[in-house]
Amino acid sequence: MTPQALAEHLDGLFSNEKNGWHAPVTKALEGILPDLAIWRPSADLYSIWDVVNHMACEQQMVLHCVSGRDGWPEPFGPPGHCGYSNWPAPETGSGVDGWQLALNRLLEGHSTLVAAIGGLSADRLASPPPGRRAPLYKLIQGLIGHNSYHCGQIILLRRLRGEWTEFSPG
Secondary structure, three states: HHHHHEEEEEEEEHHHHOOOOOOHHHHHHHOOOOOHHHOOOOOOOOOHHHHHHHHHHHHHHHHHHHHHOOOOOEEEEOOOEOOOOOOOEEEEEEHHHHHHHHHHHHHHHHHHHHHHHHOOHHHHHHOOOOOOOOOHHHHHHHHHHHHHHHHHHHHHHHHHHHHOOOOOOO
16 A cells, blocks of 8 residues: 555544544544543543543554654653653633644644644665564554554544534445
8 A cells, every 4th residue: 555545544544524434534534522522431431532532542652663763752741641651631711722732732733633644755664663563554554454443432422422413424
């Protein structure tokens, strides 16, 4: 698979309603307000906001590898964010602004990652990133599966609250 095709696949399952067998991440997140984003079905389960922060952390780690950097990315927020944990807690007391920050972090990070992957050479894609054993393309394929899994988790949380309408891919 070429870097451009892999980037299109990542983007398609993330944001294209006519690509794939399920709703894309962007559709799953559409219209979520902070009260739903922070809701947990029980204290020991994740909220949508938790899932979004986690997805952004994993995405940032992949971008770090795509960029050819070794080690782990610097945190993008206070302790509890990437670099400290890959399941950072939502920003406390942040309401609409904090939720929008979390969404923007995920969406903008996705766009940056797609562009970076599309600009890679085939040789770079087939080589392991610094400090890793598996080729870069496997890491990116893993993120595609990871995003799909958590998209389903977001939809399930919405369904539990009665805030999801059925979706049929085009």
